[in-house]
Amino acid sequence: MAFRTARNLAYFSNYIRNYSTNGPLVNVTVNEKSGFATATLQRPSVNSLNLELLTEISHTLQQLEKNKCRGLILTSASNKVFSAGLDLFELHKPNADKIKQMWSTLQEVWIKLYGSSYPTVAVVNGHAPAGGCMLALSCEYRVMLNNFIIGLNEAQIGFSAPMWLIDGMRNTIGSRQAEFALTAGTLFKTEEALKIGLVDEVAQSKEEAIEKAEKFLNKFAKIPPHARSMTKAALRGANIQALVRNKDEEVRSYVDFVTDSQFQDSLGEFIELNLKQKLSK
Numbered sequence: 556m557a558f559r560t561a562r563n564l565a566y567f568s569n570y571i572r573n574y575s576t577n578g579p580l581v582n583v584t585v586n587e588k589s590g591f592a593t594a595t596l597q598r599p600s601v602n603s604l605n606l607e608l609l610t611e612i613s614h615t616l617q618q619l620e621k622n623k624c625r626g627l628i629l630t631s632a633s634n635k636v637f638s639a640g641l642d643l644f645e646l647h648k649p650n651a652d653k654i655k656q657m658w659s660t661l662q663e664v665w666i667k668l669y670g671s672s673y674p675t676v677a678v679v680n681g682h683a684p685a686g687g688c689m690l691a692l693s694c695e696y697r698v699m700l701n702n703f704i705i706g707l708n709e710a711q712i713g714f715s716a717p718m719w720l721i722d723g724m725r726n727t728i729g730s731r732q733a734e735f736a737l738t739a740g741t742l743f744k745t746e747e748a749l750k751i752g753l754v755d756e757v758a759q760s761k762e763e764a765i766e767k768a769e770k771f772l773n774k775f776a777k778i779p780p781h782a783r784s785m786t787k788a789a790l791r792g793a794n795i796q797a798l799v800r801n802k803d804e805e806v807r808s809y810v811d812f813v814t815d816s817q818f819q820d821s822l823g824e825f826i827e828l829n830l831k832q833k834l835s836k
């Protein structure tokens with residue numbers, strides 16, 4: 556079992572410290588008492604998900620799994636944005652190879668986080684549109700700070716969320732609410748998200764959110780880890796397997812879709828209308 560001895564714990568903590576020095580975009584720390592890891596996304600300024608950040612998240616999750624992490628808190632170094640979703644500037648007039656890698660890494664992140672054997676909580680301490688909501692949804696529990704937005708606004712940008720993400724939304728808020736939310740691309744304020752069950756708890760400060768997250772993780776202290784993870788796999792496995800089977804086909808259709816001029820035009824309009832930074836003409 557993880558951290559059975561102080562030596563194991565010390566080894567893991569050192570390992571993580573060493574690892575975190577190699578990962579400038581994701582800072583990982585381990586609470587030596589509880590054994591819970593905190594992974595803090597720190598890509599300036601809004602943790603938009605480009606290939607480098609996605610790759611680092613994916614490696615972090617792999618290391619946590621390998622080291623039998625006891626629980627993960629995923630959060631942001633920004634006090635305004637948890638993650639702004641995919642890096643829209645990298646989706647604009649993209650290099651097809653890079654987009655291919657980006658999509659495939661995004662799928663890996665979902666598979667590793669949604670399917671992790673250890674318990675996971677997102678401390679959503681800022682806005683979480685689209686891919687930001689995806690990261691939060693792939694955790695088991697969400698604690699969100701007030702006065703931010705969260706949701707899957709893909710329909711507003713001009714595309715549909717993929718099936719695995721729709722499944723994640725349905726499994727969290729139910730089919731009826733998911734249909735309303737996804738077809739309109741709704742971004743919910745914190746209190747609205749709480750009402751529909753998109754987040755589990757609201758906190759007034761990051762410290763309070765971390766306390767609530769730790770309380771959730773501590774619920775599993777007396778549950779045998781293998782029984783917990785087998786149950787999680789039974790609940791989530793079919794959705795993950797569906798993605799694994801369709802992974803390459805989805806990457807191909809995503810690359811075709813994103814490189815199409817119609818999508819590029821609507822993305823360009825979305826950026827010009829919604830983002831402060833503009834496209835260079």
Ligand SMILES: CC/C=C\C/C=C\CCC/C=C/CC(=O)SCCNC(=O)CCNC(=O)[C@H](O)C(C)(C)COP(=O)(O)OP(=O)(O)OC[C@H]1O[C@@H](n2cnc3c(N)ncnc32)[C@H](O)[C@@H]1OP(=O)(O)O
Binds near residue numbers: 641643686689716
């Ligand atoms: C075939 C399959 C097809 C599709 C598959 C679909 C889904 C797959 C699963 C997950 C993927 C989802 C898709 C996405 O994630 S698309 C991204 C959608 N993101 C958004 O719509 C967010 C846009 N941003 C905002 O609404 C606001 O910026 C935000 C609320 C996050 C923060 O607001 P705030 O006022 O605090 O900051 P700003 O001044 O607006 O922004 C600060 C700087 O950050 C830049 N920025 C913001 N968002 C992005 C982004 N997504 N990508 C790149 N850059 C971003 C912004 O331009 C500002 O830059 P500077 O002016 O500081 O240079």
